[in-house]
Amino acid sequence: MIDVRHLSHSFGPHPALQDCSFHLSRGEVLFLTGPSGAGKSTLLRLLFADLPLQRGEAVVAGFPLSKIRAAQVPLLRRQVSMVFQDFKILPLRTVYDNIVLPLQVRGMDKTHADRRVLAAARAVELENKLESSCVDISGGEQQRVAVARALVVNPRILLADEPTGNMDPELALQIMDIFKKFQNYGTTLIIATHSPELILRNPRARILRLDQGMITQANWPGAILNKFSSAVPLAAYGGGARHDSTEERDG
Amino acid sequence: MRVFFRLCKQALQDVTLNPWAQLLTLAAVTLMAFLVGIFLMAIITLDHQLGVIKGETIFQVYWRPGVEQNLIAGQWRQLRLLPGFAHIQTYTPLEALQELEGRIGRNSSSRNFPFLNENNPLPATALITFTPEAEDYERWLTETTSYLARLEGVERVSSTPLRDELGQAWRTVNSYVLRPIILFLTLILGLVVGNTVRLAMLSKSQEVEILQLVGAFDWYIRIPMLVIGGLQGLVGSALALFLLRFIHLQIEQILNFPPILMEIQFLNLQTIVLMLALPTLLGIVGGWVGIKR
Known part of the structure; x- marks a missing residue:
């Protein structure tokens, strides 16, 4: 579903991601952790074709991103949804307008789309605010709008950049439960987060820790391919299926 | 759709x-x-x-006051036969006087200038418009001006070749x-x-x-x-x-x-x-x- 090989990216002279490799299959969950500026958002944006690939290769939902043409990007994004850290919602439009947008783009009829929007809004507890303008709702609610918009299309892959950063802990866990339901239906998830609680909620999840653009820790074999990485298991997060990756390095 | x-x-x-x-x-x-x-x-x-007005040349011909009107009317008829003739507007001394009064907003000469009825100083005039051929225009202009000036009783001829130019x-x-x-x-x-x-x-x-x-x-x-x-x-x-x-x-x-x-x-x-x-x-x-x- 997602295959990343030796992916590197720089913004000018500053490396944002260095020699990053991993593979995710259908229905797997990957948590990206690490300090701010570690390269989590860059990795997600690369996988969403929001940044051009500079070095390495990534195949997402069957699309090799190093060869993808501009006309194919919408096709990729119909398979992959993304929740952005800054939400990327239309502030002058209503909650309904924002959530229904990806369905309209796909040409879904209104009756069907309305049902989907209502279900997604219910999942993030926004069903009573569908007609509210997005400038009139709180930051946490705007984030939920972004989550609902990503989920409403039943994506094959969901990329989420700090999807619960502005939510209270209870609601954040609730959103994670929704993500898990999607995972159970086969959606592959990559979630960038600082929150150990979210990771603990998913004991079978894979975890990658990024630091200064490099994968420095992982909890499954074969994840760490660069020579700078340490082999410390991610005990701090309590994640399952941990492996000392030193022996798994490619060399 | x-x-x-x-x-x-x-x-x-x-x-x-x-x-x-x-x-x-x-x-x-x-x-x-x-x-x-x-x-x-x-x-x-x-x-x-x-x-x-493009391509038009207009001549204004003034006759001397007192010239016999029958003579002038005959000349007006002859002018229509000239090459390039397009249009003529004529004024007898009385018509000129009426036109003048019309321009200053009155209707009847007898009411405004009754003292001029018997001693009208205005001459007979004609405004003749020609649309000559473009080739050999200068020759045509000289000949027509000369012809009009030589008409019996004519005092003065002015033309507007400038409009054509x-x-x-x-x-x-x-x-x-x-x-x-x-x-x-x-x-x-x-x-x-x-x-x-x-x-x-x-x-x-x-x-x-x-x-x-x-x-x-x-x-x-x-x-x-x-x-x-x-x-x-x-x-x-x-x-x-x-x-x-x-x-x-x-x-x-x-x-x-x-x-x-x-x-x-x-x-x-x-x-x-x-x-x-x-x-x-x-x-x-x-x-x-x-x-x-």
Whole structure:
């Protein structure tokens, strides 16, 4: 579903991601952790074709991103949804307008789309605010709008950049439960987060820790391919299926 | 097609989301089209005016006072046989007196100048219009002037070859100067309208970005922009034309008095169509180029 090989990216002279490799299959969950500026958002944006690939290769939902043409990007994004850290919602439009947008783009009829929007809004507890303008709702609610918009299309892959950063802990866990339901239906998830609680909620999840653009820790074999990485298991997060990756390095 | 109409409807609804930006764009398009329209109206009026007189040479012939009217009437009949003759307007001394009174707003000479009825000082005159062949014009002018001056009883002959020269000059100016100026103005109109619409589209850059993020194809994003751009151009130029027509109705006759006698002309159909089509087309182009891939 997602295959990343030796992916590197720089913004000018500053490396944002260095020699990053991993593979995710259908229905797997990957948590990206690490300090701010570690390269989590860059990795997600690369996988969403929001940044051009500079070095390495990534195949997402069957699309090799190093060869993808501009006309194919919408096709990729119909398979992959993304929740952005800054939400990327239309502030002058209503909650309904924002959530229904990806369905309209796909040409879904209104009756069907309305049902989907209502279900997604219910999942993030926004069903009573569908007609509210997005400038009139709180930051946490705007984030939920972004989550609902990503989920409403039943994506094959969901990329989420700090999807619960502005939510209270209870609601954040609730959103994670929704993500898990999607995972159970086969959606592959990559979630960038600082929150150990979210990771603990998913004991079978894979975890990658990024630091200064490099994968420095992982909890499954074969994840760490660069020579700078340490082999410390991610005990701090309590994640399952941990492996000392030193022996798994490619060399 | 259903999606197309929904996008058009959406584009119209979106106008209300950012009404000031749309109104200012519309105002800019209207003002630019209006200014170009005013200039074109001036050109068309001048062209029409000179078109009326182009190629004409007019002679005014004055007879000495007291010359027998029967003699003069015979000469008037002979003048119609001259080469290039187009039209003659004659005045007997009495008609000249009545014309003079008419010009100063009275109806009857007997009421205003009764003392002149028996001692009219005005001569018989004739205003003769010719449309001579362009070739060998100078020879024709000399011969005709000489012929008229030699008529019995004629005191003075004046002519207006300048009008013909003015007509020729206008045609030259029209070909070499005005047409390029009109083309240049059209280009300016296009650039201003296109760029104004393009700038207005930048205010929708956030929406465009989000549509791209949710998987919208290029055409899906562009159609509403093209509709808005085209509408801005069409409505802006239509408003400018209405404004021009309204002003034209107010000033149509403002220069229509002697000696100017110039009726201000409105834009012809061809120009109206051009003024509607060009901003519309360029609004659409502005909407297209306003969106970065």
